[in-house]
Amino acid sequence: MTCKCSECDGEIKIPxxxxxxxxxxxxxxxxxxxxxxxxxxxxxxxxxxVVGEDWGE
Amino acid sequence: xKIGESETPSLARTFSIIFDRTRxxxxxxxxxxxxxxxxxxxxxxxxTSFDITxxxxxxxxxxxxxxxxxxxxxxxxxxxxLEKKGMKVVNSFDTTSICGNKMLTSLALSKAKxxxxxTFVAFTPETAxxxxxxxxxxxxxxxxxxSWGRLVSPIRDRATAEAILEHRExxxxxxxQIHYIQEMVKRPPRDIRTIVVGDEITAAIYRSxxxxxxxxxxxxxxxxxxxxxxxxxxxxxxxxxxxxGGGILAxxxxxxxxxxxxxxxxxxxxxxxxxxGTGVDIASKILEYLTKISKK
Numbered sequence: 001m002t003c004k005c006s007e008c009d010g011e012i013k014i015p016x017x018x019x020x021x022x023x024x025x026x027x028x029x030x031x032x033x034x035x036x037x038x039x040x041x042x043x044x045x046x047x048x049x050v051v052g053e054d055w056g057e
Numbered sequence: 058x059k060i061g062e063s064e065t066p067s068l069a070r071t072f073s074i075i076f077d078r079t080r081x082x083x084x085x086x087x088x089x090x091x092x093x094x095x096x097x098x099x100x101x102x103x104x105t106s107f108d109i110t111x112x113x114x115x116x117x118x119x120x121x122x123x124x125x126x127x128x129x130x131x132x133x134x135x136x137x138x139l140e141k142k143g144m145k146v147v148n149s150f151d152t153t154s155i156c157g158n159k160m161l162t163s164l165a166l167s168k169a170k171x172x173x174x175x176t177f178v179a180f181t182p183e184t185a186x187x188x189x190x191x192x193x194x195x196x197x198x199x200x201x202x203x204s205w206g207r208l209v210s211p212i213r214d215r216a217t218a219e220a221i222l223e224h225r226e227x228x229x230x231x232x233x234q235i236h237y238i239q240e241m242v243k244r245p246p247r248d249i250r251t252i253v254v255g256d257e258i259t260a261a262i263y264r265s266x267x268x269x270x271x272x273x274x275x276x277x278x279x280x281x282x283x284x285x286x287x288x289x290x291x292x293x294x295x296x297x298x299x300x301x302g303g304g305i306l307a308x309x310x311x312x313x314x315x316x317x318x319x320x321x322x323x324x325x326x327x328x329x330x331x332x333x334g335t336g337v338d339i340a341s342k343i344l345e346y347l348t349k350i351s352k353k
Contacts, residue, residue, distance in 0.1 A: 019079055019083075019084060019087060019099075020079065020099060020101070021076065021077075021078060021079035021083070021099075021101055022079040022084070023078065023079070034078075035079075048078075049077075049078070049103075052128055053202075053203060053207070053230070054128050054129040054130045054131075054157075054202055054203070055127050055128055055129070055204065055205070056127070056129065056203060056204015056205050056207070056276075056323075056325075057127075057204050057205075057307065057323040057324075057325045057326055057327045
């Protein structure tokens with residue numbers, strides 16, 4: 001499956017074993033997206049959050 | 058799969074994982090749950106809100122919740138809500154709160170007499186400089202909240218100290234006005250990460266600094282090799298884990314000339330490096346631990 005990058009219209013390939021919330025990167029412009037898979041199998045991409053100062057483990 | 062839906066249907070045990078980013082570790086947990094036929098609800102904290110004054114949450118979250126938010130404050134607040142609503146959350150609010158704050162961690166380790174680097178706290182640049190002049194250079198300054206080695210700085214002389222303290226003052230972040238200062242431990246260019254799950258060390262690795270770097274965070278490019286689990290290492294790691302309330306923890310130690318010292322404990326652990334370095338199926342160990350404590 002592929003999705004279009006909202007920034008540059010590049011083609012982003014979605015691997016078959018992807019899960020909700022996984023980060024995918026546009027190979028053309030490098031923008032990161034968070035993957036959302038609907039119940040009918042359709043994928044939506046939302047621009048991912050950037051690293052916060054409280055992020056970590 | 059839709060957020061909130063289970064990965065595997067109609068199975069006996071139900072856990073929830075509340076997260077805000079699907080990292081390698083979340084995927085490993087999902088795969089391990091499938092293998093073990095454990096039903097898990099995946100809940101994205103970013104898409105969730107709570108009626109904290111009236112909502113009964115038990116029905117939605119199952120027997121136990123594994124809190125794995127990448128954002129410390131988001132995870133901490135989610136944990137507070139779920140715990141106050143009667144849910145069992147791993148790690149607990151107290152443990153998450155202590156491990157997320159380096160000063161609280163140092164206090165807990167010190168109280169439990171776990172060997173830890175000499176540590177000082179000051180609340181103004183002037184008193185921080187006084188401490189640094191007294192303990193001598195080099196020393197280390199760290200933010201009390203933060204991870205992945207972010208803003209952890211070696212201070213090699215007074216001029217560097219003045220510059221770093223001035224930067225912190227102008228950054229406008231209240232937490233950076235709490236100056237957490239540690240002695241520079243004489244250690245090899247590596248530290249030890251132990252993964253503690255309940256009362257067991259499941260894996261230990263050396264994390265070696267990349268060439269030209271000082272820090273040993275895997276996030277910053279450190280390489281990992283297997284570390285033998287000696288009784289000394291086991292004692293220190295388990296004692297440290299207990300000091301912060303226990304659970305699923307990554308206890309980090311440095312090899313000082315006087316023996317191992319614990320310098321950090323992480324409560325939302327990233328275990329990719331430890332799992333690939335040791336071959337231990339840490340995700341399965343975590344699920345086994347959740348199963349064990351949910352029966353209690």
